[in-house]
Structures are given as C-alpha cells and as structure tokens.
Amino acid sequence: MNILVTGGAGFVGSHLVEKLLEDGHKVTVIDDLSTGRIDNIRHLTCDKNLTVRIGTILNEQLMSKLVSKADFIYHLAAAVGVKYVIENPLRSIQTNVKGTEIVLELAEKLSRGNRRKKVLITSTSEVYGKNEKIPFKETDDRVMGPTTISRWSYSCAKAMDEFLALAYWREKRLPVIIVRLFNTCGPRQVSDYGMVIPRFIEQALRDKPLTVYGDGRQTRSFLYVDDAVRAIVSLSKNPKAVGEIFNIGSSERITIAGLASRIVTMTGSRSAIKLVPYEKVYTKGFEDMRHRFPNTAKIHGLTGFRIRYTLKDTLENMIEDARIRISKGGAKACC
Numbered sequence: 001m002n003i004l005v006t007g008g009a010g011f012v013g014s015h016l017v018e019k020l021l022e023d024g025h026k027v028t029v030i031d032d033l034s035t036g037r038i039d040n041i042r043h044l045t046c047d048k049n050l051t052v053r054i055g056t057i058l059n060e061q062l063m064s065k066l067v068s069k070a071d072f073i074y075h076l077a078a079a080v081g082v083k084y085v086i087e088n089p090l091r092s093i094q095t096n097v098k099g100t101e102i103v104l105e106l107a108e109k110l111s112r113g114n115r116r117k118k119v120l121i122t123s124t125s126e127v128y129g130k131n132e133k134i135p136f137k138e139t140d141d142r143v144m145g146p147t148t149i150s151r152w153s154y155s156c157a158k159a160m161d162e163f164l165a166l167a168y169w170r171e172k173r174l175p176v177i178i179v180r181l182f183n184t185c186g187p188r189q190v191s192d193y194g195m196v197i198p199r200f201i202e203q204a205l206r207d208k209p210l211t212v213y214g215d216g217r218q219t220r221s222f223l224y225v226d227d228a229v230r231a232i233v234s235l236s237k238n239p240k241a242v243g244e245i246f247n248i249g250s251s252e253r254i255t256i257a258g259l260a261s262r263i264v265t266m267t268g269s270r271s272a273i274k275l276v277p278y279e280k281v282y283t284k285g286f287e288d289m290r291h292r293f294p295n296t297a298k299i300h301g302l303t304g305f306r307i308r309y310t311l312k313d314t315l316e317n318m319i320e321d322a323r324i325r326i327s328k329g330g331a332k333a334c335c
Ligand SMILES: NC(=O)c1ccc[n+]([C@@H]2O[C@H](COP(=O)([O-])OP(=O)(O)OC[C@H]3O[C@@H](n4cnc5c(N)ncnc54)[C@H](O)[C@@H]3O)[C@@H](O)[C@H]2O)c1
Pocket: 006, 007, 008, 009, 010, 011, 012, 013, 030, 031, 032, 033, 034, 035, 036, 037, 055, 056, 057, 058, 075, 076, 077, 078, 079, 080, 095, 099, 122, 123, 124, 125, 180, 181, 182, 183, 184, 185
C-alpha cells in the first residue's frame, strides 16, 4: 500500500514509519522538522520504499501531490508539547487546525469512486481538559479553561480536528479513524518541548535536581511507543474502526513525584527532587489537569489490543537510549 505519514520524522511518526516499512509498505514522509529530527529516520533512508519530503503540511500544492499518490494517510504532524504550544500559539493553532483541514479536504477531493483514501488522525487525551474523572471514556465531557490560557488552544484545536474528521466521514463518507493518544513515550523522545520523562532522565543522568512542577501529586499513565504504534496499526486495518474515536494509553498510573523518584533510583543518580510552582515554568495562571488515565475498553473490545510494555520496561529502554544519546552527542549512523 502507498502510505503518507505526516510528521513522520517526529517521535511517534518515526516509530510508525519503521513498522510500516517492516510490513512492506511504500511510505512517504512529510515533515517540516519543527520539532522532529531527520536523525529519527536517518537509519531508514536507504530503504527504497521510503521517500522523505521536507516541507509543511500547510503547503497545499505539495500536499496535493503527496495525498494524490497515497491510499492511506497517517496524520501526525502537529505542534506538540505544552511548552512549544505556549511559546508558539499562532503557529500551533494554524498547524493543528488548518493543517488537518488540508489533509482531510485533499483526501476527500482526490479520492476516486470506491477507492476512498483513508485517514487516521492522531488526537490527544488533552481533549478531556480539566475533567477530573478517572478513567476517561471516549464519550466523556470535555472541560476547558479560559481562552486567555493558551495551553487550552492545543486541546481545542485537536477537538476541532476530531469534529472535522467526523464531519468528513458523516457528510462525504471519507473513511477516518481518530485515536486519542495518552502520554506516549520511548526512545527518540526529547525533553525540549516539555516532555516529562526525557527531562527527568536527562536531569538524573547529569546529577541535576529533577524539577517536578506543581505539588507532584498529579497522576499520569505512560504508554510505550511500540505499544502505541501496534494499537494504531491494528485500528487502521479494522473496517469497524472507521468513523470512531479510540483512547490509546497505558493502564499503569503514577504520580509525577513518584515517577521522579523511580527515575532517580533506576539511574543510580545523586539528584534531589525539587518542587517548582507552575507559574515559574509557564505563564501566570497556568492550568494543568490533575489526572489523566484512559479507559481502553473500546479498542480492546474491537481489536483485542493489550499493552506489552510495563512502566519499568519503558523507563529502562528510555534510560538506555538517553545514555547512548548523551555519550554520543546525539549522532546516529546512516544505513
Ligand atoms: N507523544 C505524545 O505523548 C502524544 C500524546 C497525544 C497526542 N500526540 C499526537 O501524536 C502526534 C505525534 O506527536 P509526537 O509526540 O511524535 O510529537 P513530535 O513533535 O515528535 O511529532 C510531530 C511532528 O510533526 C512535524 N510537524 C509539525 N508541524 C508541521 C508542519 N506544519 N508540517 C509538517 N510537519 C510538521 C514536526 O516536525 C514533528 O516531526 C501529534 O499529532 C500529537 O498531537 C502525541
């Protein structure tokens, strides 16, 4: 199959591309390298089934060429990470709303007869906002903060992507699948844009204090990227997933302070753990969600999907990856 992966040089995208190539597909990546890195896919570039285009999904002419050749589009390109979204509010909204609209519009326009192009949209657990329910079901309410707090724009933009995708399915019969990824992590994820595990690991490996934002009692569940990719691919093959939304996440929950002390122990670090008020890191009045934990009965019921990696496995793999990255200065071999 001819597959287009937007954001394919990003963290999740690069692992997905690896899997799709392994499965024998012809894969085209489009990425503007705003948060992604060519190093993430350098080891794949000698594969004759991979084409990489550096450019933006906001370039309709380029996207038209790429979408026209694709049977299936995994749409991952987005402005991602709390820190990045707060620092780049306009660019984030444009990429996350307009970019998705371009993908959906072209997929519909360039579909021929019965050969409908299929689109999988990567949404996020952020769409649930400040709802304090544990766990979240796909049909649960969204609870948003005010528009003056720019972190909520990410949640709203991704929710608009979902509305758009569902509208294309209902009105135009464009087959779409929506996945809501909960905190996904693994090798190649970097700390630059506000991702907590890579940041803690780097701090621990450098014997610097692990900075826990807020009171540290907020909880999260962390999904290993290989599990996320398996879940995404299993849904993309299932005709009953079309027009549906699925939570994808881990069933192990941990406080952020607990996560920090686990990483200190696992790395053998001499680091202390330091609580830092949110407003010192982000803007005044910053709001976070207390808990974020998925109900994954829907994906399990449809595909039988279960996670394979525990949090311990996840942390071990990420610590190993960070040690290699730090010792080699980030360089990766070309194939
Ligand atoms: N990692 C997570 O915990 C998580 C959680 C929820 C949802 N998601 C979603 O999964 C997807 C992938 O996220 P990720 O964690 O791999 O982040 P990432 O930043 O590594 O990947 C996003 C990729 O999109 C690219 N990109 C951004 N704007 C672009 C544009 N205009 N044109 C082309 N490429 C562009 C970036 O360069 C990057 O490679 C995103 O849609 C994100 O919202 C991720």
